[in-house]
Amino acid sequence: MAAPALSAEPGLYIHIPFCARKCAYCDFPCFEGRMGLREPYVRALISELERRGREWGHPQIHTVFIGGGTPSLLQPEQMARVLGALRGAFALKRDAEISCEANPGALTRRFLDTLREGGVNRLSLGAQSADGGLLRLLGRQHGWPQVEQAVRLARSCGFDNLNIDLMLGLPGQTPALWRETLQAALALSPEHLSCYGLIVEEGTPLRQRLDAGELRLPDEDEERLMYDEAIGRLSRAGLEQYEISNFARPGRACRHNLNCWLREDYLGFGSAAHTLQGGDTRLSNPSDIGAYLRGEAPARQTIGQRERMFESVMLGLRLRQGLSLARFERTYAQSFESVFGGAARRSVQNGLSEYTRDGFFRLTRAGMDVMNSVLLDFMPEDSLS
Numbered sequence: 001m002a003a004p005a006l007s008a009e010p011g012l013y014i015h016i017p018f019c020a021r022k023c024a025y026c027d028f029p030c031f032e033g034r035m036g037l038r039e040p041y042v043r044a045l046i047s048e049l050e051r052r053g054r055e056w057g058h059p060q061i062h063t064v065f066i067g068g069g070t071p072s073l074l075q076p077e078q079m080a081r082v083l084g085a086l087r088g089a090f091a092l093k094r095d096a097e098i099s100c101e102a103n104p105g106a107l108t109r110r111f112l113d114t115l116r117e118g119g120v121n122r123l124s125l126g127a128q129s130a131d132g133g134l135l136r137l138l139g140r141q142h143g144w145p146q147v148e149q150a151v152r153l154a155r156s157c158g159f160d161n162l163n164i165d166l167m168l169g170l171p172g173q174t175p176a177l178w179r180e181t182l183q184a185a186l187a188l189s190p191e192h193l194s195c196y197g198l199i200v201e202e203g204t205p206l207r208q209r210l211d212a213g214e215l216r217l218p219d220e221d222e223e224r225l226m227y228d229e230a231i232g233r234l235s236r237a238g239l240e241q242y243e244i245s246n247f248a249r250p251g252r253a254c255r256h257n258l259n260c261w262l263r264e265d266y267l268g269f270g271s272a273a274h275t276l277q278g279g280d281t282r283l284s285n286p287s288d289i290g291a292y293l294r295g296e297a298p299a300r301q302t303i304g305q306r307e308r309m310f311e312s313v314m315l316g317l318r319l320r321q322g323l324s325l326a327r328f329e330r331t332y333a334q335s336f337e338s339v340f341g342g343a344a345r346r347s348v349q350n351g352l353s354e355y356t357r358d359g360f361f362r363l364t365r366a367g368m369d370v371m372n373s374v375l376l377d378f379m380p381e382d383s384l385s
């Protein structure tokens, strides 16, 4: 069966599921202590890249994101083989953005040189906090000096597009501690900063400690203060907010993630990776490494028109510029107003969203704090049951 056509600017995601140790808050599909599986995993990944590249007729790819897990736990020569297979199987656009995630404590010059030689031009460092106590509480494997060292190393290897991931709303984190983290991150002059609010997932060690009353989360006011501090301080430092959690210098927004928020197609490779093809088909690779290595087929889901429209709203409202009304109408041959007029009016009346003069529908600052409850009103009724 021929693969369906891809949208104009497809991205490509590669998942590397290995981690040295599971962080206390993490429920991502990543695995601790299974490093012996790296080689068979790399072989399976390469064969998936080659096979699907052939099936799709080696399409042009605009952005690549190598995430995890901890991609920097691969051996440099393993990463070189993955990057070589990627180039053999897909036509990477000349100016493609190619990002790789890395943990500051697990980064070597050889690994970074390998990334550069393989065309990786953007590095994303999982720093999370400048406070040693909070890093230990999160179960992270590094301290802030290693973040500084990783940034120096990356710069000396030629990376001129760096992201630093930070987290706010951590147990015991005060606005003053958060300010110090922002200050320490800005001192490293990154081109991009991600500031994610902690989501406490069920079944994680962090959830258990919170339930046992050992830890306390900041209250809503403190968390709002931290978020406002990020928006104000980063904007003054030249990093504009372009998405709920993401800030960038002009021209340095992450193109790969932007495409996802615009609901462009993407091809996912590796365990737990998802693919969106033709806008209406989602493929989900098995999240278990063993099942992936045995070659189990991805689960296939067809996404109905109403659900696609809701996804466009949900993703579009993450962007500061909001959802483009013209793009919505072009994609679905129906106006946003005709589908979502009622829900949109209610959230505008409540001061949670607004129409802009240049044809976008977006959240207000108050709406950003309660995005999930705003979205409830836009959900298709059958997904509410």
Ligand code: SF4
Binding pocket: 018, 019, 021, 022, 023, 026, 027, 028, 030, 068, 069, 070, 103, 126
């Ligand atoms: S490094 Fe990232 S993926 Fe790995 S356990 Fe920690 S949070 Fe999860």
